[in-house]
Amino acid sequence: MREKAHPHFGGRQMDVSERRRGIVELAVREGYVEANRLAHELGVNISTVRRDLDVLASDGLLRRTHGGARPTAGLAVDVPYAQKVRERSTEKAAIGLRAAEDVRDGDTVMLDSGSTTYQVAVALRQKCLTVITNDLRIAKFVSTDPAARLLVTGGELLGSVFTLVGHHTTSFLESYAADWAFLGADAVDVRAGITNTNTFEVPIKRAMLAAAHKTVVVTDSTKFGLTALARVATLGEVDEIVTDGGLDAEVAETFGSQIVYARVGEA
CATH class of the missing domain: 3.40.50.1360 (Rossmann fold)
Incomplete structure (x- = not known):
C-alpha cells in the first residue's frame, strides 16, 4: 500500500518554485530531508529531487549530504x-x-x-x-x-x-x-x-x-x-x-x- 504523503506537502501537485520552497521548509522543520522519500512524497522522480537539492544547495539554502540534505545554519524560511x-x-x-x-x-x-x-x-x-x-x-x-x-x-x-x-x-x-x-x-x-x-x-x-x-x-x-x-x-x-x-x-x-x-x- 502506498505510504501517505507527508502532511507538509498536502498530497498535491506543486510547481518548481513551490516544491523547492516546501523542501527547504521541511528541512528546517525536521533537520534533514532524504531524497528517496522526497521523490515518493512529491510524486516526482529521484533525478528531479536531486536536481532540486543541488539547486537549493548552490543557492545556499541547503547543505547536501549523502542521500539528502540538511538546512543551512541561520536560515530563515517563509511561514504561513x-x-x-x-x-x-x-x-x-x-x-x-x-x-x-x-x-x-x-x-x-x-x-x-x-x-x-x-x-x-x-x-x-x-x-x-x-x-x-x-x-x-x-x-x-x-x-x-x-x-x-x-x-x-x-x-x-x-x-x-x-x-x-x-x-x-x-x-x-x-x-x-x-x-x-x-x-x-x-x-x-x-x-x-x-x-x-x-x-x-x-x-x-x-x-x-x-x-x-x-x-x-x-x-x-x-x-x-x-x-x-x-x-x-x-x-x-x-x-x-x-x-x-x-x-x-x-x-x-x-x-x-x-x-x-x-x-x-x-x-
Whole structure:
C-alpha cells in the first residue's frame, strides 16, 4: 500500500518554485530531508529531487549530504500567515505601539505586508493619516477607520500572505511620497542586512523605502541573526529597527542606536 504523503506537502501537485520552497521548509522543520522519500512524497522522480537539492544547495539554502540534505545554519524560511499571526502576538502588538508613537496627524504612512506591520496599523487607528499599503488584511482593517484616508496598490495577489506584488504595485508606490515606511523583515543580520524569504516582495519594499522620508523596520527578536534568500536593504538604508526585549544584549550592541525596544506588557 502506498505510504501517505507527508502532511507538509498536502498530497498535491506543486510547481518548481513551490516544491523547492516546501523542501527547504521541511528541512528546517525536521533537520534533514532524504531524497528517496522526497521523490515518493512529491510524486516526482529521484533525478528531479536531486536536481532540486543541488539547486537549493548552490543557492545556499541547503547543505547536501549523502542521500539528502540538511538546512543551512541561520536560515530563515517563509511561514504561513495564519501561523505568523499566532506566534509572538504580544510582542508584535507592543512593537506596533512603539513604532506608531512618533507618527502625527496629517502624516502619510506606507505599510508593508505582514503580521507585525498589521499591528502598526492597529496602533495608528483613529489618527488622521493617509495610509498606503499592498497588504489586503491591513487595507480591510484601515478601511473601517473613518479618520484614515486609504490608498491600496494594484498588483497581483500573492495569496499565501494576502499581499499585492508586481510591476503595477511598484509603479503605484513610485507615484507617492510618504513621511513613514514601516517594513516587516523575515531576517535581520548585521552583515547581510534586511533579507526576505521570497523575491516577489523585494521590489515593493524597496519602492516603499525610496518613497519615505523615514524607514522603520518592525520585527520581533527571533528574526535577528538569520539570513534569508533575497536582500531587501542594508542597515544603512533604514533609520530604526523596532523589536522586543528578547533580543540578546550583545547582538543589539552590534546594531548601535538603530535598535528601539518596545515595552512588552504595555500593549
